[in-house]
Amino acid sequence: MYDKKIDSKWQKVWEESGCFHAEIDKTKEKFYALVEFPYPSGAGMHVGHIRAYMGLDVISRKRRMEGYNVLFPIGFDAFGLPTENYAIKTGIHPRIVTDQNIATFTKQLKSVGFSFDWDRVVDTTDPNYYKWTQWIFLKLFEKGLAYKSKTYVNYCPNCRCILANEESQGGKCDRCDSEIVQKEKEVWMLKITDYADKLLDGLDEVNFHPRVRLEQENWIGRSYGAEIDFVIDGTDDILTVYTTRPDTIFGVTYMAIAPEHPILEKYKDRIENYDEIVEYQKKAKKKSEFERVELAKDKTGVEVYGLKVLNPVTGKIVPLWVTDYVMMGYGTGAIMAVPAHDTRDFEFAKKFGIDVVQVVSPHFVPEDKDKLRENVQDTKRNVAIAIIKHPTENKYLVLDWKAEYGWKTFVMGGIKEGETPVEAAIREMIEETGYTNVKNAYAFNAISYNDFYAAHKNVNRYTTQYPVYIELADENQIPTNYEETKFHNYRWVSAENLASNINLDAQNFMADMLLNERPYIDIDNGKMVNSGFLNGLEVNQAKEEAIRYIEEHHIGRKRKNYHMKDWAFARQRYWGEPVPIVKCEKCGLVALPEEELPLTLPEVDNFVPGENGESPLANIDSWVNTTCPHCGGKAKRETDTMPQWAGSSWYFLRYMDPQNKEAFAGKEALDYWKCVDWYNGGMEHVTRHLIYSRFWHRFLYDIGVVPTKEPYMKRTAQGLILGPNGEKMSKSKGNVVNPDDIVKAYGADTLRTYIMFIGEYSLPAPWSENGVKGAKKFLDRIMRLENLVVDEDIIIEELERELNKTIKKVTEDYEDMKYNTAIAAMMSYVNVLYKQEKISKKYVAPLLQILNPVAPHVTEELWERLGFEGHIFESKWPTYDPTKIITEQIELPVQINGAVKYKIEVPLNADEKEIEQIALEHEKFEQFAQNRAIKKVIVIKSKIVNIVLDSKK
């Protein structure tokens, strides 16, 4: 039986032997495994922490046995709001609370038996640590990447604190879930946008989980396009817009600006309805983020009377609108609106009756029977397509062409010289159907290019097709004797069945555009129409050509844009790193000299932040008032502190050399450990910590103080552990599992084994108390192997094969983080062992070694009891013998018509012919074949045999 008392016995051995302590050793290859260090909250450790750390504890233990010099550190990310809020509530100093929490976490972590190097623990709130956080900030300031700016920032009224964009995703505060508001404030910002390209391109150099990579790419959100300068008619002012679709410049029918756009204030005297606009600005400002998103479908806006805008390419003058669907914070706060090819512009234009002009048309080139043919004449044609609506019913006229053409189409025909599409469509309708009386007819925005072979004329046609909607007034018909009527018959089809009764893509597109009013936004398939010099170009060519044109004419420029914004790097709170900058009346913002670091937090009586979002530090006059390091005059300290993400942006570097007093880490340590080889953590940090720390690290590389561009070579992510009810664990739902309870009841290895067995590592998995018992049962079975083991050397073929297979499988699965199947394989092997009367030690020792990373206490104990030499952590990772895995006879399944019916034994190297013969000679074959003829026999060596029989006898 696995008695949990052995846990502390082995934890003591590991601690006293220092076996997990890492030192630089140039004779060995290094391996740096990193897990996201915890925030030491009062709630203590969560089972999620265990899953996160186990992933790399297994890898680290395996690597040590493989002979690597492994650095596997742990520390505490201890600045932050929960501790401070607790301090506000209880009056206990955050320092004391932090120390208590760290002590609790340390005890808990040790009780699970992680192989961390406890001599390298870091604490971000230790002045010896944050000295270097401040030092890095000064470097950023020195290089112009830290700046103070008065802008609109995200503000959480509940936390009384401003937040970075990354901390207010979805318009909610990361910490307390309150609705955030926009507040104008002067705060410290870090210019992370300067690093957007480096952060994106750096992803090519590392091996990140695809989901992690994708989320980072989306968050940075690089887009390529152009800035185009529109002239405000009758002024010298320009209105610059950013667009990713410069190709659609001919489709601009209005311009739109954000409510906060400064142009409004500037021209308030010229604007005829300025009052109305001010009213709209007020309303827009009041809307919460939530409302803006929820009411997205219902566009609002006000036209600006008195200002018009000149399209610099077409020379057309278009109206200017103010609307809150344009954001001041993205691009230039102004857009050129192209309703035909943008969903939002389309909705807006429809609501306010603004023109929609199609400039991109799909290009259909059929691959079926209508495919262009060689050796027939090529013809070019403008074609009118008549979509004719029945006078009384919701039905449309469809032509069924004769079988040899196979088309189902609308009425269509060539547009003659001097004819408009509408005229041509009506003429064709009368000629082909005899209907004469039109109630309403108009062309609409669904022009398409269509290149195909026209069988009835035996020519290739390159057509531009113009759709025309015709509504009949009545069913009055005149006789027709037009020659083309012999090709087809017509019938009426209801609107909902139209798509399945038209079999040309181009015409289906038209019907779709007519019936479901929508913009055409497929940018991968399109050619330009109604677009002057761009006409006929594919979208991508048109984009380049448009940019070339505007640059040549100095009316715009190529441009990249990012979704990511600069990092608001200030919190109006006490429990954070003080910003080492003073504001001097004469010299402005002045950095503290390096020798004065760390700038430590002063003692305060009251941790409550001010009503208007100022830090508690602002109340400590003795601390705030200081002298300028530059001129010696009066100066005030910055009272905002750094955000929680500061300390965690470089902690992996401190682990390399945690005691260093001269630098954040010494050169020798940096050159040896270089960067993290494998980093595991949660998905929730991908667009926060992981972005920030890559930014800082890249900056440190750029100033020459770290040896690699990227901090983490490989990044993986564990899935959440859900409560037993399948919901996310939370106190309010009462479904939280405390790891301490599991360790106390079942032992550390049970917890470890269960969590690794729970399911695919990167996916969420629900907790199951029964599953825990299953893990315990398995470990008990391991311990009881002692009763089967004998000293004799007995060779058992089956065990030879199974052991080698298991070593292979487990070795490989650990590397792929497939811990669940690795454990399943070991369980299977144990099941085989239990079938034996007695087993030699050599069949148990490697099992203990490969199980050791998951269940180190149990395996160490049994290793000792069975009298193996030394400790298991000093032993060498077992290798497998591939020749032992192969057997001479292999079993192959035989299928009859695709369903497995029986199995055959064949020699390993039998060829297809021999296998076929063995399969057909098998006694069961006749039973299933029943004299049916064999059509075909498929033999896949070492996989399967499939015999295909005639269905008849």
Next chain:
RNA sequence: GCAGGUGUGGCGGAAUUGGCAGACGCACAGGUCUCAAAAACCUGCGGAUAACAUCCAUGUGGGUUCGAUUCCCACCACCUGCACCA
């Protein structure tokens, strides 16, 4: 709305260059041991039917293939991320 992921027994989950669906575990049922229980051990366990034979079965509907959980098309449900990003 866009992007990504997931969907397989009563449950957690295996199986992917297309080749035995349900490994391993849990739960459940029967048995051995026991005065009894627990533990342990053995056996069974997707569904239908008397059946060792047959049929059905990997979210739904089609398709490709000798053969599809795996590939293709359309759709549904749930989860995650982003979100009026121009």
